[in-house]
Amino acid sequence: MKELEYLNIINKTLGDASFLGDDCAYLKEFDLCITQDSLIEGVHFLLETTDAYTLAQKAVNVNLSDLAAAGAKPLYITISLSFPQSIDNSFIENFYKGIETAVSKYGVKVAGGDLTGADKFFISICAIGKKYNNVNVSRRNAKAGDIIVLTGPHGSSAGGLKLLLQGKKEPKTLINKHLLPSARVEESELIMQCAFECKLKNIAMTDSSDGLGDALYKLSTGCGYLFDIDFESIPADEELKQTFPDEWKELLMWGGEDFELVFCIDKFAFEKLDKTKFFKIGTVSNKPITKEIAQKIEQKFENKIFKHF
Amino acid sequence: MKELEYLNIINKTLGDASFLGDDCAYLKEFDLCITQDSLIEGVHFLLETTDAYTLAQKAVNVNLSDLAAAGAKPLYITISLSFPQSIDNSFIENFYKGIETAVSKYGVKVAGGDLTGADKFFISICAIGKKYNNVNVSRRNAKAGDIIVLTGPHGSSAGGLKLLLQGKKEPKTLINKHLLPSARVEESELIMQCAFECKLKNIAMTDSSDGLGDALYKLSTGCGYLFDIDFESIPADEELKQTFPDEWKELLMWGGEDFELVFCIDKFAFEKLDKTKFFKIGTVSNKPITKEIAQKIEQKFENKIFKHF
Numbered sequence: 001m002k003e004l005e006y007l008n009i010i011n012k013t014l015g016d017a018s019f020l021g022d023d024c025a026y027l028k029e030f031d032l033c034i035t036q037d038s039l040i041e042g043v044h045f046l047l048e049t050t051d052a053y054t055l056a057q058k059a060v061n062v063n064l065s066d067l068a069a070a071g072a073k074p075l076y077i078t079i080s081l082s083f084p085q086s087i088d089n090s091f092i093e094n095f096y097k098g099i100e101t102a103v104s105k106y107g108v109k110v111a112g113g114d115l116t117g118a119d120k121f122f123i124s125i126c127a128i129g130k131k132y133n134n135v136n137v138s139r140r141n142a143k144a145g146d147i148i149v150l151t152g153p154h155g156s157s158a159g160g161l162k163l164l165l166q167g168k169k170e171p172k173t174l175i176n177k178h179l180l181p182s183a184r185v186e187e188s189e190l191i192m193q194c195a196f197e198c199k200l201k202n203i204a205m206t207d208s209s210d211g212l213g214d215a216l217y218k219l220s221t222g223c224g225y226l227f228d229i230d231f232e233s234i235p236a237d238e239e240l241k242q243t244f245p246d247e248w249k250e251l252l253m254w255g256g257e258d259f260e261l262v263f264c265i266d267k268f269a270f271e272k273l274d275k276t277k278f279f280k281i282g283t284v285s286n287k288p289i290t291k292e293i294a295q296k297i298e299q300k301f302e303n304k305i306f307k308h309f
Numbered sequence: 310m311k312e313l314e315y316l317n318i319i320n321k322t323l324g325d326a327s328f329l330g331d332d333c334a335y336l337k338e339f340d341l342c343i344t345q346d347s348l349i350e351g352v353h354f355l356l357e358t359t360d361a362y363t364l365a366q367k368a369v370n371v372n373l374s375d376l377a378a379a380g381a382k383p384l385y386i387t388i389s390l391s392f393p394q395s396i397d398n399s400f401i402e403n404f405y406k407g408i409e410t411a412v413s414k415y416g417v418k419v420a421g422g423d424l425t426g427a428d429k430f431f432i433s434i435c436a437i438g439k440k441y442n443n444v445n446v447s448r449r450n451a452k453a454g455d456i457i458v459l460t461g462p463h464g465s466s467a468g469g470l471k472l473l474l475q476g477k478k479e480p481k482t483l484i485n486k487h488l489l490p491s492a493r494v495e496e497s498e499l500i501m502q503c504a505f506e507c508k509l510k511n512i513a514m515t516d517s518s519d520g521l522g523d524a525l526y527k528l529s530t531g532c533g534y535l536f537d538i539d540f541e542s543i544p545a546d547e548e549l550k551q552t553f554p555d556e557w558k559e560l561l562m563w564g565g566e567d568f569e570l571v572f573c574i575d576k577f578a579f580e581k582l583d584k585t586k587f588f589k590i591g592t593v594s595n596k597p598i599t600k601e602i603a604q605k606i607e608q609k610f611e612n613k614i615f616k617h618f
Contacts, residue, residue, distance in 0.1 A: 006401055006424055013405035014419050025420035027385060027437075030339055036387040036422045036435050043391075043427055076328075076336060078345040080433045082352075092315055096322035110323055111334035113345045115315055118352055120428070124389045126345055126435035128336075 024070035033072035041121035049164040056098025063127035064183035065259040069207040071137040071192045072129030076111040082118035132192035142204035142223035142264035144286035151187045151261040153235040154212040158255020171239045181259040198269040205263035213253045215262040229282035333379035342381035350430035358473040365407025372436035373492035374568040378516040380446040380501045381438030385420040391427035441501035451513035451532035451573035453595035460496045460570040462544040463521040467564020480548045490568040507578040514572035522562045524571040538591040
């Protein structure tokens with residue numbers, strides 16, 4: 001996917017593209033955030049390595065993660081589900097049991113959708129949420145001196161995917177992180193609450209759905225400053241290091257689908273956050289990204305950004 | 310698709326299924342309506358018989374039609390688009406030009422979405438709108454004595470599809486009605502305005518996305534009364550009658566995707582509506598649908614309800 005190229009085309013073609021470019025669109029007149037994400041059989045998942053109940057939960061969490069990254073409390077989802085005629089009723093029942101498990105955890109309601117026949121499974125979910133408060137959240141809000149923070153370890157989901165594609169079933173920690181990632185809903189509320197209490201007007205935040213490297217790239221180019229990252233401080237699961245002794249650093253930085261929050265927040269506010277839940281990995285420097293550096297980064301990133309199988 | 314069977318499973322599985330069963334879900338706390346509908350290559354369209362610009366407009370209109378059927382002014386859409394890697398940039402550009410054409414007609418804004426690679430084209434659109442006023446709209450609101458009304462002719466879209474599948478390109482009227490149906494946005498506003506001025510609390514409305522027969526079935530079983538339909542009064546395009554002299558009645562009643570509004574409204578209010586835009590086709594009787602009749606209808610409908618190719 002030449003995603004950036006396509007996004008440029010879309011930006012140029014639409015009369016008003018001001019809503020694009022963040023994890024969610026913010027509809028100011030209703031104080032609501034909205035997002036839509038799809039999971040496609042053969043692209044985002046294989047039916048051989050997951051089940052209806054797990055898959056449905058992941059499909060919901062992927063969207064709740066986008067709302068979390070926008071600092072919004074999830075309220076409603078709609079679900080468009082397409083599936084082959086060969087599917088039996090118990091699959092559909094288990095799928096909606098998974099939906100119910102995922103939404104009931106956060107009091108989210110299913111506000112409709114549609115069902116269609118198709119050759120393959122296709123799940124598209126739209127999620128709506130309400131901002132926790134009026135702290136402005138976007139990928140472009142980081143400023144020099146901000147602390148760069150993560151809500152958890154990276155690389156485990158990509159490690160789990162690698163194991164699944166090799167036909168392996170252990171270690172479970174990694175595989176489960178790929179098949180059933182959490183959405184950082186509670187953490188988003190804590191971050192927003194902290195920012196509000198510290199009277200911040202803005203924080204920069206995104207989720208690491210396409211990999212930690214991708215998230216840092218978006219936040220850094222979004223504000224125009226280089227990031228000083230202390231690689232050693234990025235949390236990683238022990239199982240990842242043990243299972244992939246040669247590759248874990250690569251997976252940590254470039255693997256996708258960990259769905260952790262990656263955010264930049266004022267130093268003073270960071271001090272108030274619970275250090276068992278929020279991990280400092282660096283600071284936003286005061287060195288601007290020059291044109292030359294930007295080109296170098298883009299070339300480097302072209303081959304790195306997370307690709308689905 | 311055993312759609313009713315699946316809907317029953319979903320209703321039983323979800324903790325709160327109160328939002329399901331209408332063209333849109335109404336989110337009372339925000340006074341917003343939300344809907345999501347998908348178009349899938351090979352199921353809802355063939356790339357050989359349409360183009361990116363036309364397809365995009367249809368995908369938007371299908372969703373705006375749902376909002377119209379809920380008596381809501383369209384405001385925002387999100388778009389999830391999946392497509393094969395072989396697609397060139399001009400296809401994407403033309404697709405988003407089509408989106409822009411469709412949304413700008415009604416001042417609707419594109420509030421994000423996502424892009425994914427896939428084997429086939431898959432378009433899922435979520436649309437959000439605001440009720441024109443507080444007249445309650447649902448498929449269950451018809452009452453004995455109401456006038457049953459249509460916003461336009463039926464069967465033309467199904468006729469157009471039939472021609473396309475036979476490799477024909479004429480008559481254009483029918484083919485265009487299949488490839489690029491309108492959404493009855495202005496008509497919805499007129500209906501809602503009339504209902505409001507006539508101080509009605511409720512009207513029953515849906516769109517004929519799955520065929521006129523299906524829409525009447527939903528409205529009739531929704532209120533529990535039999536409908537007296539005057540078949541001769543159902544508007545049909547002359548081209549439909551001429552092109553399909555033996556089949557047009559079947560297409561008129563059971564063909565899908567005309568996306569007209571089908572509604573039941575108080576006799577007094579109907580008198581105020583513009584008769585060049587709104588066509589009376591019958592009245593809601595005071596004969597309740599008994600269990601026996603319901604079973605007969607369901608058997609008859611099982612084979613009739615619009616199937617996509």
